[in-house]
Amino acid sequence: MQIVKLVSRLLASHYRDQPQLAQSQAYAPSNIALSKYWGKRDTKLNLPITGSLSISLAKHGTQTQLKPIDDANHRIYLNHKLVEPTTPFAHKVVTWLKWVLPAGLVLEVKTYNSVPTAAGLASSASGFAALVQATNRLMGWELPDKKLSILARLGSGSACRSLWHGFVEWYVGECDDGNDSFAEPLPYVWSQLRLGLLQISTENKTVSSRQGMLHTVQTSTLYKKWPDQTTTDLRQIRSAIVAQDFEALGATAERNAMTMHATMMAAWPPLVYWKPESVATMHQVWDLRRQGIPVYLTMDAGPNIKLLFLKQDQVVLQDIFNQLQVVAPFQP
Amino acid sequence: MQIVKLVSRLLASHYRDQPQLAQSQAYAPSNIALSKYWGKRDTKLNLPITGSLSISLAKHGTQTQLKPIDDANHRIYLNHKLVEPTTPFAHKVVTWLKWVLPAGLVLEVKTYNSVPTAAGLASSASGFAALVQATNRLMGWELPDKKLSILARLGSGSACRSLWHGFVEWYVGECDDGNDSFAEPLPYVWSQLRLGLLQISTENKTVSSRQGMLHTVQTSTLYKKWPDQTTTDLRQIRSAIVAQDFEALGATAERNAMTMHATMMAAWPPLVYWKPESVATMHQVWDLRRQGIPVYLTMDAGPNIKLLFLKQDQVVLQDIFNQLQVVAPFQP
Numbered sequence: 001m002q003i004v005k006l007v008s009r010l011l012a013s014h015y016r017d018q019p020q021l022a023q024s025q026a027y028a029p030s031n032i033a034l035s036k037y038w039g040k041r042d043t044k045l046n047l048p049i050t051g052s053l054s055i056s057l058a059k060h061g062t063q064t065q066l067k068p069i070d071d072a073n074h075r076i077y078l079n080h081k082l083v084e085p086t087t088p089f090a091h092k093v094v095t096w097l098k099w100v101l102p103a104g105l106v107l108e109v110k111t112y113n114s115v116p117t118a119a120g121l122a123s124s125a126s127g128f129a130a131l132v133q134a135t136n137r138l139m140g141w142e143l144p145d146k147k148l149s150i151l152a153r154l155g156s157g158s159a160c161r162s163l164w165h166g167f168v169e170w171y172v173g174e175c176d177d178g179n180d181s182f183a184e185p186l187p188y189v190w191s192q193l194r195l196g197l198l199q200i201s202t203e204n205k206t207v208s209s210r211q212g213m214l215h216t217v218q219t220s221t222l223y224k225k226w227p228d229q230t231t232t233d234l235r236q237i238r239s240a241i242v243a244q245d246f247e248a249l250g251a252t253a254e255r256n257a258m259t260m261h262a263t264m265m266a267a268w269p270p271l272v273y274w275k276p277e278s279v280a281t282m283h284q285v286w287d288l289r290r291q292g293i294p295v296y297l298t299m300d301a302g303p304n305i306k307l308l309f310l311k312q313d314q315v316v317l318q319d320i321f322n323q324l325q326v327v328a329p330f331q332p
Numbered sequence: 333m334q335i336v337k338l339v340s341r342l343l344a345s346h347y348r349d350q351p352q353l354a355q356s357q358a359y360a361p362s363n364i365a366l367s368k369y370w371g372k373r374d375t376k377l378n379l380p381i382t383g384s385l386s387i388s389l390a391k392h393g394t395q396t397q398l399k400p401i402d403d404a405n406h407r408i409y410l411n412h413k414l415v416e417p418t419t420p421f422a423h424k425v426v427t428w429l430k431w432v433l434p435a436g437l438v439l440e441v442k443t444y445n446s447v448p449t450a451a452g453l454a455s456s457a458s459g460f461a462a463l464v465q466a467t468n469r470l471m472g473w474e475l476p477d478k479k480l481s482i483l484a485r486l487g488s489g490s491a492c493r494s495l496w497h498g499f500v501e502w503y504v505g506e507c508d509d510g511n512d513s514f515a516e517p518l519p520y521v522w523s524q525l526r527l528g529l530l531q532i533s534t535e536n537k538t539v540s541s542r543q544g545m546l547h548t549v550q551t552s553t554l555y556k557k558w559p560d561q562t563t564t565d566l567r568q569i570r571s572a573i574v575a576q577d578f579e580a581l582g583a584t585a586e587r588n589a590m591t592m593h594a595t596m597m598a599a600w601p602p603l604v605y606w607k608p609e610s611v612a613t614m615h616q617v618w619d620l621r622r623q624g625i626p627v628y629l630t631m632d633a634g635p636n637i638k639l640l641f642l643k644q645d646q647v648v649l650q651d652i653f654n655q656l657q658v659v660a661p662f663q664p
Contacts, residue, residue: 221561222554222594229553229598251600258602262554262594266561268583269618270590276608286601 003044003154006177007099010147017102019068020140028129028162029061030115032195032298032306034253035234036260037158037170038226039217046157047181049217050230051172053237054161055195057115057327061162062126065110066134077110088208092124093131096155100135107138128155129162149182166329167241169234188241189330194314196307197325200277209301212264212271220267229259250296250308257298264301275303288320335376335486338509339431342479349434351400352472360461360494361393362447364527364630364638366585367566368592369490369502370558371549378489379513381549382562383504385569386493387527389447389659393494394458397442398466409442420540424456425463428487432467439470460487461494481514498661499573501566520573526646527659528639532609541633544596544603552599561591582628582640589630596633607635620652 008015031054039049069075074097076083076090083090093109101107109131115123132152136143143151145163153160153170161168164185173181207215216223233256240248264271278299285297285307295317296308307324309317318324340347363386371381401407406429408415408422415422425441433439441463447455464484468475475483477495485492485502493500496517505513539547548555565588572580596603610631617629617639627649628640639656641649650656 221557222591222598225553225557254602255598255600259554259598262598265597266554266587266591266594268587269621270586270614272611272614274611275615276612279604279606279611280608282602282604283607289601 003099006045007151007154010150010179011100011141011143014141014143014147016139016141019105019138021138023065023067024134024138025063025065026130026133026137027061027063028126028133028159029056029058029165030123030126031056031158031161031168032300033158033161034237034249034298034308035230035256036300038230038260038263039213039223040157042176042178043214045178046153047178048157048170048172050227051170051234052158052161052230053167053169053186053234054158055167055193055329056162056165057126057195057197058165058329058331060115060126060197060325060327062114062123062130063112064127064130064134065108066131066138067108067110068138069106069108071106074106075108077108079112092155093127096128096131097135099154100151101139124156125158125162128152128159131155132159133163145184146182149184150178153178153181153183169238186238186241190241190244191328191330192311193246193329194307194309194311195327195329196309196317196321197327198281198305198307198321198323199325200275200281200303200305205273205302207271207273207301212273212301215271216264216267218267220263222266223263226259226263230256233259246310247294250294253298253308254296257300261299273299273302278303278305281305284320288317293317335431338377339483339486342482342511343432343473343475346473346475346479348471348473351437351470353470355397355399356466356470357395357397358462358465358469359393359395360458360465360491361388361390361497362455362458363388363490363493363500364632365490365493366569366581366630366640367562367588368632370562370592370595371545371555372489374508374510375546377510378485379510380489380502380504382559383502383566384490384493384562385499385501385518385566386490387499387525387661388494388497389458389527389529390497390661390663392447392458392529392657392659394446394455394462395444396459396462396466397440398463398470399440399442400470401438401440403438406438407440409440411444424487425459428460428463429467431486432483433471456488457490457494460484460491463487464491465495477516478514481516482510485510485514501570518570518573521662522573522576523660523662524643525578525661526641526643527661528641528649528653529657529659530613530637530639530653530655531657532607532613532635532637537605537634539603539605539633544605544633547603548596548599550599552595554598555595558591558595562588565591578642579626582626585630585640586628589632593631605631605634610635610637613637616652620649625649 033054035053037052041047129152149160161183167186170183236252298306365386367385369384373379461484481492492515499518502515568584630638
C-alpha cells in the first residue's frame with residue numbers, strides 16, 4: 001500500500017488543513033531495546049519480523065520545536081545547525097513531513113539531541129517520536145497513542161517505542177498495512193534498575209542500522225534462527241520485568257544483543273560494529289560478573305556498550321568505568 | 333564402544349608387544365582449517381558433526397622423539413621442559429599412550445613445538461599427529477594412513493588432518509565407532525598460495541577449543557544453522573581449490589570462520605575469544621580489501637588472526653603487518 005494513502009486513513013477525521021497553534025514542541029526519550037528489533041518484513045513500512053521490548057532513557061532524548069514558516073522548503077536544524085537538505089537525515093525528516101502535512105505547509109524544525117547522532121544510541125528513535133508528538137500538537141490532531149506510534153514507526157522503526165518512558169513493547173503485528181504493529185508502555189516500575197552508557201565512539205557509523213539489518217537478513221544463514229530466539233527472549237524479559245528478577249533480565253538482554261551481533265558477523269561481507277574498545281569493555285564486564293557483580297551488557301547496531309545493573313552497584317561501577325553515564329529510567 | 337577395544341581392533345595384526353627400534357622421531361605440521369571442525373557428535377571418540385578441510389603450515393609444527401625408558405611413568409618434555417604429570421597436556425598424552433602401547437612399556441616423549449601452545453595455532457593437532465607417527469615407527473606397526481589418521485583423531489580431533497602437508501580433508505563419517513571418520517590429503521598444489529600468521533596473543537586460553545565447542549553446541553541457538561553452512565562452505569572451498577579461484581577460497585574461508593565465532597558469541601554465557609587487537613586487525617583487513625588488495629582472514633578458537641593471500645601481495649602485506657609470519661604451504 002502507498003504510504004500517503006495509509007497515512008491519510010490513519011489521520012482520517014483527525015486531519016486538519018491548517019496548524020492549530022503558532023508553534024509546538026515535544027520531548028521524547030531515546031530507548032534501548034532489551035530484546036532487539038533486527039530485521040524487517042516490510043522495508044517501506046518498517047514492519048518488523050519480530051516484536052521487541054525496550055527501556056527508555058529518561059533525560060537522554062530529543063527535544064523538537066515546530067513553527068510554520070513562509071518558505072518553499074522545510075528548514076531543519078539539528079543542535080542549532082542548519083542541516084543540508086541533501087543529507088540522509090534531512091531527507092528522512094522531509095519525507096515524513098510530506099506524508100503527514102497538508103500541501104503548502106512549510107515548517108522550521110528545530111531538533112536538539114542529548115544523545116550523539118548515529119553512534120548507536122538510537123537518536124532517530126527519539127527524533128521521530130518527538131517530531132510525531134510535536135506535529136500532533138501543532139496540527140491539533142489529538143491522535144490516540146496507537147496511531148502516534150504507527151506514524152513514528154513509519155519514520156524510523158524503533159521510534160514507535162520512544163513515545164513513552166519506562167518499559168515499552170512493540171507488537172510485531174500481522175496486517176500487511178502495519179496497523180497492528182505499534183508499541184505500548186508496560187505498566188511496571190522498577191525503581192532500582194539502572195542503565196549505564198559507555199560511549200566507545202561518537203564517529204558516524206559507516207553502515208546504518210537500516211542497511212545493517214537488511215544486509216544481515218539477506219546474507220546471514222545464522223539469521224534464520226534469530227526470529228525464534230528473540231521471540232523467546234522477549235517473553236523471558238517480560239516475565240523478568242513482572243517478577244523483578246534482575247539476573248534473568250540482564251542475562252536474557254545480554255544474550256539477545258550478543259545473538260543479534262552474531263547474526264551480523266555471519267553475514268557476507270561480515271558486519272562487525274565492534275571496535276577494539278568494545279571488546280575490551282565486554283571482557284571487563286564478564287570479569288566483573290565472575291567476581292560476583294551482577295552487571296550485564298547490551299549493544300545496538302554500533303560500537304557502544306550499555307550496562308544493566310541495580311542501584312546497589314552504581315557506586316562500584318562508576319568507580320570502575322570513569323566515563324559511565326548512569327540513567328535511572330524510573331526517577332523523573 | 334570402549335576406546336581400548338576400538339584401538340586394539342585398529343591395530344589388530346599390526347600390534348607389537350615390543351618396540352622395534354631403540355628410538356624414533358617424527359615431524360607433523362600444524363594446520364589451519366579453511367572450513368572448520370566445530371562441534372562433536374561423540375566427545376569421547378572426537379567424531380565431528382561435519383567434515384572439515386585444512387591447509388598445513390609447512391615448517392610450523394611439532395617434532396617428537398620417543399625412547400623407551402626404564403621407569404614407572406612416562407616422562408614428557410615440551411620444548412626442553414619436563415611437563416608435570418598433572419597438567420592437562422601430560423594427561424592427554426599419557427591417556428593416548430595407554431590406549432596404544434603394550435602394558436609395561438614406558439616412554440620418554442620429547443616434543444618441540446614451533447608454534448605457541450594453546451594460543452589458537454592448533455599445537456595439539458601437530459602434537460598428536462607427530463606422536464602417532466613416531467609411535468608407529470617405534471613400534472614397527474606400519475599402519476596404513478587411514479588408521480594413523482583415526483589414531484591421531486582419538487588424541488585430538490584436528491590432529492587427524494596434520495599427518496600431511498598441503499590441503500587435507502577430514503570426512504565426517506557415519507559409523508558409531510568412527511572408523512570412517514578420518515582425513516586424506518587432497519591432490520592439489522597451489523604454489524602461489526600464502527598464509528600469514530599474526531600473533532595477537534600467546535597467553536593460554538581460558539577456554540579450550542574442546543570446552544568451547546561443547547559449550548556452543550549445548551547453549552547456542554545459532555549453532556543449529558552451523559552444520560548446513562559449513563557443509564556448503566567445505567564444498568565451495570574444495571571447488572575453489574580445484575579451480576584455483578582465490579577470491580572464492582578466501583571469501584568462503586573467512587565467512588566460515590566468522591560464522592563459527594558467531595555461533596560462540598550467541599552461546600550463554602557468551603564465548604568471545606577475540607581480543608581488542610583481533611578486532612583492530614579484522615577492520616584493517618577489511619579496509620585493505622576495500623582498497624583492492626585480495627586478502628582474507630580466518631581464525632580458530634583463539635584471538636589470533638591468520639591471513640590468506642597470494643604471493644603477488646606478500647611484500648605489500650609484510651610492509652603493513654610488521655609481525656606477519658608468512659607460510660608458503662607448497663614450498664618445501
